[in-house]
Amino acid sequence: MKALNATTSGIIESWRGNLIVSCQAPEGTALRTPGTLARIAKAAVDGGAVGVRANGPEDVAAIRAAVDVPIIGIAKRLQADGKILITPSFESARDLVEAGADAIALDCTERGQRLGALGRLTRIRAEFGLPVLADIATIEEARAAQAAGADFILTTLRGYTPETKHIQDFDVQFVRELANELKTPVIAEGRIGTPQQAAAAIEAGAFAVIVGTAITRPDAIARSFVSEMGNVARANGPVYIAAVDLGGTNTKHAVVSQDGSLLWQSTCPTPAMDGRDALLRHLGAVVASCVRSGGELGFTPEAVGIATAGWVDPDAGRVVYATGNLPGWTGAPIRTELERGLCLPVSVENDANAMAVAEKRFGLGQAVNDMICLTLGTGVGGGCYINGRLSRGSYFLGNAFGHVAIEPGGLPCTCGQSGCLEAYANAAALVRYAGSPFNTAQQVTNAAFAGNPQAREALRTYAGYLARGLAILLHILDPELVVLSGGIAENNTALLQDLEDDLGRVVIGWEQRFTRLALSKIARYGGVLGAAAIALDDRDRRIRAGTEWT
Numbered sequence: 001m002k003a004l005n006a007t008t009s010g011i012i013e014s015w016r017g018n019l020i021v022s023c024q025a026p027e028g029t030a031l032r033t034p035g036t037l038a039r040i041a042k043a044a045v046d047g048g049a050v051g052v053r054a055n056g057p058e059d060v061a062a063i064r065a066a067v068d069v070p071i072i073g074i075a076k077r078l079q080a081d082g083k084i085l086i087t088p089s090f091e092s093a094r095d096l097v098e099a100g101a102d103a104i105a106l107d108c109t110e111r112g113q114r115l116g117a118l119g120r121l122t123r124i125r126a127e128f129g130l131p132v133l134a135d136i137a138t139i140e141e142a143r144a145a146q147a148a149g150a151d152f153i154l155t156t157l158r159g160y161t162p163e164t165k166h167i168q169d170f171d172v173q174f175v176r177e178l179a180n181e182l183k184t185p186v187i188a189e190g191r192i193g194t195p196q197q198a199a200a201a202i203e204a205g206a207f208a209v210i211v212g213t214a215i216t217r218p219d220a221i222a223r224s225f226v227s228e229m230g231n232v233a234r235a236n237g238p239v240y241i242a243a244v245d246l247g248g249t250n251t252k253h254a255v256v257s258q259d260g261s262l263l264w265q266s267t268c269p270t271p272a273m274d275g276r277d278a279l280l281r282h283l284g285a286v287v288a289s290c291v292r293s294g295g296e297l298g299f300t301p302e303a304v305g306i307a308t309a310g311w312v313d314p315d316a317g318r319v320v321y322a323t324g325n326l327p328g329w330t331g332a333p334i335r336t337e338l339e340r341g342l343c344l345p346v347s348v349e350n351d352a353n354a355m356a357v358a359e360k361r362f363g364l365g366q367a368v369n370d371m372i373c374l375t376l377g378t379g380v381g382g383g384c385y386i387n388g389r390l391s392r393g394s395y396f397l398g399n400a401f402g403h404v405a406i407e408p409g410g411l412p413c414t415c416g417q418s419g420c421l422e423a424y425a426n427a428a429a430l431v432r433y434a435g436s437p438f439n440t441a442q443q444v445t446n447a448a449f450a451g452n453p454q455a456r457e458a459l460r461t462y463a464g465y466l467a468r469g470l471a472i473l474l475h476i477l478d479p480e481l482v483v484l485s486g487g488i489a490e491n492n493t494a495l496l497q498d499l500e501d502d503l504g505r506v507v508i509g510w511e512q513r514f515t516r517l518a519l520s521k522i523a524r525y526g527g528v529l530g531a532a533a534i535a536l537d538d539r540d541r542r543i544r545a546g547t548e549w550t
């Protein structure tokens with residue numbers, strides 16, 4: 001390899017650990033004149049840049065007249081394959097050198113190599129005695145460029161070739177990989193948007209860093225501000241959700257606003273025994289009626305939330321397991337089916353988990369990190385937040401609170417086990433404790449509040465069993481808050497008082513805990529609010545991630 005002359009070695013040394021600014025402006029943009037780019041280059045040098053990268057002999061000549069730092073010249077030319085190639089010929093390099101470039105960069109990706117880059121690299125270096133910089137996208141391309149004698153390897157084209165186009169962010173790990181393996185110094189370039197990323201590149205072993213757009217393109221910088229602000233405006237604007245609570249008996253559905261207001265609602269029977277296809281068609285029809293009715297009122301839903309009985313994989317939007325209450329529902333691909341028909345994003349969650357999400361977003365759990373929500377009705381279920389996140393378990397089968405055993409060898413449960421909390425704390429159990437003449441849990445609760453001693457005693461018995469189940473959960477999770485919802489809990493302050501007394505007896509360290517027991521204030525609409533809340537959570541996630549639903 002021919003040695004570079006002393007001036008050239010000085011150039012190289014001046015770049016070590018420093019910033020080079022790429023001053024380019026595409027045709028048709030406001031800054032597209034050599035004079036303007038020369039001023040931008042001068043400003044960058046005033047700010048501490050030790051080199052400039054520039055495109056074409058006109059820009060190079062104008063910048064040469066404005067600054068003293070070394071200039072890396074490139075020539076972007078359209079090729080027969082319809083794509084730009086960086087410095088595609090020896091002649092284009094010669095024009096840059098004559099205009100005042102101190103170094104030449106060229107495309108040494110696989111495509112560049114097919115178009116003669118490595119031979120061109122060797123020739124430019126030999127004839128001009130200038131440093132030659134290889135723009136690459138992969139480590140294989142970097143190795144080939146190093147073998148051909150490149151003075152620097154530049155990560156410029158990572159993310160811009162067919163093999164790397166999945167990489168959309170600055171890839172510091174790639175810089176580290178190159179720096180560790182290659183003898184040739186590596187310069188980080190491409191999608192470096194912040195001073196922190198530039199510093200990270202140096203830390204990863206880059207010899208220098210080239211930054212372009214983030215410094216020199218006010219149009220692109222303004223666009224990034226506008227886009228980020230637009231995201232927030234969108235997040236704060238009015239949002240309407242089509243929310244469905246699919247229960248074993250009824251399907252409640254509503255149009256819900258972002259603040260949890262029910263703007264329209266309806267209920268219809270669930271065709272529970274008709275199988276999966278009928279249930280999916282039913283969901284589709286119910287959502288369509290939300291979209292139509294919301295639209296007529298000026299509240300067109302932009303997303304759909306489905307809270308369903310059964311355990312759900314929310315990532316796939318699929319039912320993992322459902323009991324005999326909904327035959328055939330296990331495996332139902334709810335999201336896939338609905339999204340295909342609706343062209344709206346669909347979120348799916350287990351109904352008890354969804355209640356917890358509603359409590360977190362609209363109810364008592366808004367400022368709470370650790371919370372258990374228990375639903376007391378035909379069944380006993382729940383959801384919980386741990387460290388501010390909804391806990392679902394590894395297989396989406398967690399929170400089966402109704403099936404913790406409180407009585408070994410006790411009453412049979414719908415799940416096939418015996419002694420489960422559900423068998424002692426569902427609506428039927430409360431009726432059983434009260435005995436004749438009571439037929440519904442509501443009657444028992446009403447009578448207890450009216451002073452009926454038999455009903456009041458039944459409620460105490462019920463609270464005693466519930467406390468045993470809740471104690472197990474409290475011993476494991478130690479939450480700040482326990483919210484009770486479902487028909488039995490509605491306005492049931494007596495239950496709350498009994499439970500408080502019983503927990504003091506069965507929970508260790510109860511006096512040291514500040515666990516708050518409370519009745520949900522949103523229980524009556526908890527199912528549809530839960531469905532809305534999961535859709536809003538998913539929408540927030542999409543906005544944070546900057547991804548649109550497609």
Ligand SMILES: [Zn+2]
Nearest residue numbers: 403413415420
């Ligand atoms: Zn059970």
